[in-house]
Amino acid sequence: MLYKTKGTCSSAIEFEIEDGILKDIHFVGGCQGNTTGVAALAKGLPVDEVIDKLSGIQCGFRGTSCPDQLSKALVEYKNHQ
Secondary structure (H helix, E strand, O other): OOEEOOOOOOOOOOOOOOOEEEEEEEEEEHHHHHHHHHHHHHOOEHHHHHHHHOOOOOOOOOOOHHHHHHHHHHHHHOOOO
């Protein structure tokens, strides 16, 4: 799935889910070290756990962050299943 981010340096997040587990994550743009780290830590975890851990994380005064946008992408995915 491709999710267009809002309010972050990354412009999109591509991800795959299999049996409720986040299998692959790739941020388009953003801070490569941070987004690669977030992706590596979230990969292999249940979708609900990733949402719980990352939801609400902020980057400065943006009101969101790349991790928060990943949680929003996963919520959107769940809402369309």
